[in-house]
Amino acid sequence: MSGNIDVNEVSGKSFYFIVAGGGIPQKWNSNTKFAWNRMGFAGINFMWWTKSPKQIWERFRNPGWNCNNFQAAVKEIEGYLYAVTHGLDFQGWDIRTNGGDYLVWSRFDDDQAGLPKAPVPISGNPRGAFFTPKTIDHKRYTRSYSMTAFYFPHTHRPNLKVLTRAYVTKLVTSVQSTLTATGVEFTHGGKTFVVNASKEVVLCAGYSSCQVLVGVMFLSLSEYLSNLSLLGLAKMYRKTCSGISFELKDDVKDITLDALRDPEARKEQVELHKKAEGAFTPMSAISDRIKDVYALAKKKVQDEWDTYSPGLQEQYKIQLERLEDPSSSPGELVLVPGFLSHPNPPKPGKKYFTIILCLNHDFSRGYLSSDPNESPECDPQCIQLDADLQTFVKITKFLADWLKATMVTIYHTAGSLSMLPKDKDGVVDPNLKVYVTTNFYVADLSIMSLHLAPHTLTTAYAISTLKIAVVPKE
Numbered sequence: 192m193s194g195n196i197d198v199n200e201v202s203g204k205s206f207y208f209i210v211a212g213g214g215i216p217q218k219w220n221s222n223t224k225f226a227w228n229r230m231g232f233a234g235i236n237f238m239w240w241t242k243s244p245k246q247i248w249e250r251f252r253n254p255g256w257n258c259n260n261f262q263a264a265v266k267e268i269e270g271y272l273y274a275v276t277h278g279l280d281f282q283g284w285d286i287r288t289n290g291g292d293y294l295v296w297s298r299f300d301d302d303q304a305g306l307p308k309a310p311v312p313i314s315g316n317p318r319g320a321f322f323t324p325k326t327i328d329h330k331r332y333t334r335s336y337s338m339t340a341f342y343f344p345h346t347h348r349p350n351l352k353v354l355t356r357a358y359v360t361k362l363v364t365s366v367q368s369t370l371t372a373t374g375v376e377f378t379h380g381g382k383t384f385v386v387n388a389s390k391e392v393v394l395c396a397g398y399s400s401c402q403v404l405v406g407v408m409f410l411s412l413s414e415y416l417s418n419l420s421l422l423g424l425a426k427m428y429r430k431t432c433s434g435i436s437f438e439l440k441d442d443v444k445d446i447t448l449d450a451l452r453d454p455e456a457r458k459e460q461v462e463l464h465k466k467a468e469g470a471f472t473p474m475s476a477i478s479d480r481i482k483d484v485y486a487l488a489k490k491k492v493q494d495e496w497d498t499y500s501p502g503l504q505e506q507y508k509i510q511l512e513r514l515e516d517p518s519s520s521p522g523e524l525v526l527v528p529g530f531l532s533h534p535n536p537p538k539p540g541k542k543y544f545t546i547i548l549c550l551n552h553d554f555s556r557g558y559l560s561s562d563p564n565e566s567p568e569c570d571p572q573c574i575q576l577d578a579d580l581q582t583f584v585k586i587t588k589f590l591a592d593w594l595k596a597t598m599v600t601i602y603h604t605a606g607s608l609s610m611l612p613k614d615k616d617g618v619v620d621p622n623l624k625v626y627v628t629t630n631f632y633v634a635d636l637s638i639m640s641l642h643l644a645p646h647t648l649t650t651a652y653a654i655s656t657l658k659i660a661v662v663p664k665e
């Protein structure tokens with residue numbers, strides 16, 4: 192939604208990510224700048240549809256927020272199409288295969304590149320190798336995302352009005368014993384408007400939600416600051432990755448994404464597309480010295496325990512439990528047919544194969560600015576903690592200096608408005624209601640206090656469905 196965006200711009204190192212404005216130099220990553228944009232991540236993401244391991248939901252200890260309810264919520268919106276697969280068998284998978292309105296194209300294969308096959312990758316156990324389903328509208332062979340799947344089919348509804356290029360600037364409230372949202376102020380076409388709310392207000396501005404809540408709502412209501420710990424606000428969790436591209440021999444027949452760099456070939460592929468013509472893994476499978484790295488992480492966290500806020504202690508408690516769990520997957524390898532790395536640019540006419548290596552459970556934490564007059568500035572602070580860098584070194588088997596220079600973020604921002612108990616820096620309760628308010632809710636990824644391990648879109652979608660369908664009203 193912000194205007195300051197050039198999708199094709201090359202930002203020094205992270206050239207394949209969207210660029211918006213400046214970015215804060217990252218002192219742990221050779222001063223690389225990672226820039227965030229506010230246009231909505233679902234519309235620009237890589238369309239990988241992945242789900243979290245079963246056990247992690249239970250660790251959050253939030254009533255109603257468990258794997259069964261998550262699966263039920265996602266089942267409402269997904270449907271798998273397996274026409275192009277090689278004898279795919281969904282037996283024992285808790286998923287819908289006959290499709291609803293919102294289909295996810297899925298292509299699976301038996302070739303696991305030597306890694307053990309994930310038993311039920313999208314039904315609670317993604318540990319192992321699997322082909323990642325994509326969010327594709329199978330009727331049009333185009334990207335399927337929140338606008339095409341949830342908005343376009345409902346534009347005729349008389350009670351639904353969506354206004355683009357409208358920016359929330361203020362929450363209109365009435366303050367009695369608690370705070371009640373009575374409306375939202377926003378700007379549109381240079382004018383300021385207020386829309387009244389008779390029932391409730393739901394904030395879902397993604398990583399900007401924190402800014403809207405802190406900046407717009409609470410800074411102007413200082414009496415409420417004492418009721419709500421600000422320590423947990425603006426602290427943000429995100430995922431880190433690094434790509435390594437291999438040049439393929441000229442006689443490789445398969446088409447890779449590299450074809451899209453040539454304008455003529457791109458045109459041809461777009462036409463073909465109209466006609467319709469990844470993997471999580473346990474660290475022990477990659478390095479037998481990973482136990483030493485985990486011990487390092489544990490010692491660091493234990494040594495500094497008293498300096499952490501209650502919310503961060505709660506997060507680290509869950510993370511340390513995960514390290515002890517042999518079924519957890521702190522790392523992820525994504526195999527991409529095409530060039531998706533840096534710093535060396537791809538050569539014209541060549542084909543590539545890229546391995547993207549991701550950290551699933553970074554210990555480092557970032558920050559979001561909360562000045563309501565500015566676009567939120569995001570400081571991800573990747574690999575601030577040495578344990579993260581050492582884990583990364585084990586995954587990539589490359590040198591730390593190379594990683595510091597080439598690492599990028601994968602933009603899975605979460606945790607800035609955590610669903611935790613109030614005394615643990617929580618901002619929303621299990622009903623997604625902001626503490627000390629009567630009718631103000633947050634329904635986006637910022638409520639997840641920890642990263643769940645997979646890519647975040649399924650969780651972002653499930654959060655809204657969980658609020659409406661599963662979590663009992665007070």
Ligand SMILES: Cc1cc2nc3c(=O)[nH]c(=O)nc-3n(C[C@H](O)[C@H](O)[C@H](O)COP(=O)(O)OP(=O)(O)OC[C@H]3O[C@@H](n4cnc5c(N)ncnc54)[C@H](O)[C@@H]3O)c2cc1C
Binds near residue numbers: 239602604
């Ligand atoms: C380059 C990239 C690739 C990714 N790839 C994948 C992937 O392959 N698979 C996956 O699962 N996840 C992926 N993700 C992450 C995933 O897309 C996001 O985690 C998810 O979309 C977040 O959903 P959200 O609802 O929390 O926020 P968003 O999708 O960001 O939605 C927030 C909305 O609020 C609007 N907004 C913000 N501030 C205001 C304001 N003041 N007033 C009015 N509106 C406002 C924004 O314009 C936006 O439309 C990727 C992300 C990026 C950036």
